[in-house]
Structures are given as C-alpha cells and as structure tokens.
Amino acid sequence: MSRCPGWEALDVLEAAPDGPVAFCADLSPAGLLAAYRAGVYPFPASDEYTRALNEVVFADQVQEGGIRLVGEEPADPFAVSWWSPDPxxxxxxxxxxxxxxxxxxxxxxxxxxxxxxxxxxxxxxxxxxxxxxxxxxxxxxxxxxxxxxxxxxxxxxxxxxxxxxxxxxxxxxxxxxxxxxxxxxxxxxxxxxxxxxxxxxxxxxxxxxxxxxxxxxxxxxxxxxxxxxxxxxxxxxxxxxxxxxxxxxxxxxxxxxxxxxx
The missing domain is CATH 3.40.630.70 (Leucyl/phenylalanyl-tRNA-protein transferase, C-terminal domain)
Incomplete structure (x- = not known):
C-alpha cells in the first residue's frame, strides 16, 4: 500500500474527482489544519459498519495506490475518509x-x-x-x-x-x-x-x-x-x-x- 508521511506529501491533483483521496485516522488539531491547507476535509465513519464499508469498497484502490494512506499512526485509517472534490x-x-x-x-x-x-x-x-x-x-x-x-x-x-x-x-x-x-x-x-x-x-x-x-x-x-x-x-x-x-x-x-x- 502507498503511504504518505503527511498531508504535505499528498498531491490531491492526482486523485479521482468524486471519491475519497485518502484515508487517515489522525483527527488531531495539527493534522486537521494540515489537511485543510492541502485542500482536503474529513468524513469520519459514524459507526463500525461504515468503517468496515470503507475498507470493503475502497481497499483495492488503496492497494493499487489510487487512494493514499496518510500518516504513520497505528490507528485504523479506514475510520476516516478524506475528500477533495473536483470541481x-x-x-x-x-x-x-x-x-x-x-x-x-x-x-x-x-x-x-x-x-x-x-x-x-x-x-x-x-x-x-x-x-x-x-x-x-x-x-x-x-x-x-x-x-x-x-x-x-x-x-x-x-x-x-x-x-x-x-x-x-x-x-x-x-x-x-x-x-x-x-x-x-x-x-x-x-x-x-x-x-x-x-x-x-x-x-x-x-x-x-x-x-x-x-x-x-x-x-x-x-x-x-x-x-x-x-x-x-x-x-x-x-x-x-x-x-x-x-x-x-x-x-x-x-x-x-x-x-x-x-
């Protein structure tokens, strides 16, 4: 899986226009601000079913590198999807x-x-x-x-x-x-x-x-x-x-x- 060390290393211009551009469990103030500065906003899973659905639907795209994993934290990244729609x-x-x-x-x-x-x-x-x-x-x-x-x-x-x-x-x-x-x-x-x-x-x-x-x-x-x-x-x-x-x-x-x- 392709993982970025942080939001500054993610090029959202390469991402699909109508789906999540990344998964990352880091919702800390610093992480959140860095994401907004990169043009990305979060959509946390509301429950375990939604988290599991993220993994089922998008795991292949993550594996292929079309959707990136951001950060190095051990927490489950599929708990939070991150979006940057185009347009x-x-x-x-x-x-x-x-x-x-x-x-x-x-x-x-x-x-x-x-x-x-x-x-x-x-x-x-x-x-x-x-x-x-x-x-x-x-x-x-x-x-x-x-x-x-x-x-x-x-x-x-x-x-x-x-x-x-x-x-x-x-x-x-x-x-x-x-x-x-x-x-x-x-x-x-x-x-x-x-x-x-x-x-x-x-x-x-x-x-x-x-x-x-x-x-x-x-x-x-x-x-x-x-x-x-x-x-x-x-x-x-x-x-x-x-x-x-x-x-x-x-x-x-x-x-x-x-x-x-x-």
Missing amino acids: RPVLPVSAAHLSRSLARRLRNRLLWSTSLDRGFERVLRECRGDRAPLWLTEELIASLIRLHELGHAHSVEVWEDGDLIGGVFGLRVGSVFSMDSMFFRRPGASKVAVSDLAARFAQAGGELLDAQRDSPHVRDLGCILLPREQYVGYLRRTARDTRPMPTGTLPARRLAQPAASR
Whole structure:
C-alpha cells in the first residue's frame, strides 16, 4: 500500500474527482489544519459498519495506490475518509447576497443580529444535532474547538431575542474559508449566517467561501464550481494571509443593504 508521511506529501491533483483521496485516522488539531491547507476535509465513519464499508469498497484502490494512506499512526485509517472534490463549490465573498424576499423580511420585520465566535461550540452542537450520518464525532469536535482556541476555526451566529436560531462554522486558510456545516431554526437563518460570514471575511481580506460539497442548497447560496487545480493553487498562494475578521454583534438588517453602504 502507498503511504504518505503527511498531508504535505499528498498531491490531491492526482486523485479521482468524486471519491475519497485518502484515508487517515489522525483527527488531531495539527493534522486537521494540515489537511485543510492541502485542500482536503474529513468524513469520519459514524459507526463500525461504515468503517468496515470503507475498507470493503475502497481497499483495492488503496492497494493499487489510487487512494493514499496518510500518516504513520497505528490507528485504523479506514475510520476516516478524506475528500477533495473536483470541481469545488465556492462562493466569492463579493458575490454573496440575500434573496429579495429574505432581504425584504430583514428590512421590514426580522429583528435578528449576528455575531462572530460568540458561541462556537454551540454552533457545532447544533450542526451535529441528530443528523445522519453522524460525521461530527466527539473527537472531531474536540479538535475543532482547539483550532478555534488557536484562532483557525470560527463561527457566525444568528440571534433572535437572545435565542440562537442559525449559524455556520469552519476553518480559515488564508483568504479561503472552508465552511464545514451550517444550521437554522428559522427559515433563512443559515443564509443570513453565510452572508454575514462573507461580509466579515471580506473586511479581513478574505476572498472565497468554500462549501466543500456540491448540492442544490449551496448553489442556492450562489456558489460556483471551481476546478480543483485552481482551488488548491489558490490555497497555496494565500495561506499566509492572517488578518483577523471583525468581531462584535451587529444587526442582520445591514446585510439587506447594498454592499457599498454596509
């Protein structure tokens, strides 16, 4: 089997466009950050059946070298698959906008506010919820919380009368922000969270929000498809941009105004 010593030695451009590019059990904060910098994100197996299915379905490709094993840890690599789709759905921050109907609701009657990093773990737990498959494992959550403490992972929260009604979280790599998950408890709240993230990230020099997996929902947010080669090249060019995003609780209705007037 072909094994890479670390993510820096993995060339994702050689991998298949629509399947896992690697297996690696290392979900440590350092390992997770290195993977995101390489353009790869994790999908932990939710149970032993899923882990075994990974091995049954992909063992031959691993043996042939089409899918790599990363790291030298003794833990079972098939417990976590790692993905780098080609093409990649991304949202340029300059193109982020709310639908006319949602913008009108914010202007006229929705007294929502937004914040940055005010409830990171709460957003993670809400995103986890009772979703299946349960990819947000406790091990992954612990590493994400540590990366948040180190300033690499962030969340945006949407509030209504003190209640958390929506949010989004992910990791920043330079001027790319990779959105891991989002949730809503009021219609439109997750879209407001993404729009707020785009606005704050733009002020910090950010340029792309990465939606990771293509779907009708992310297309509805305005995402476009970027070839993986361009996405990975973008990560490599911008990895050293560390200007912080602005903090503070702000009225969500500002997002319903033209970008130039916010």
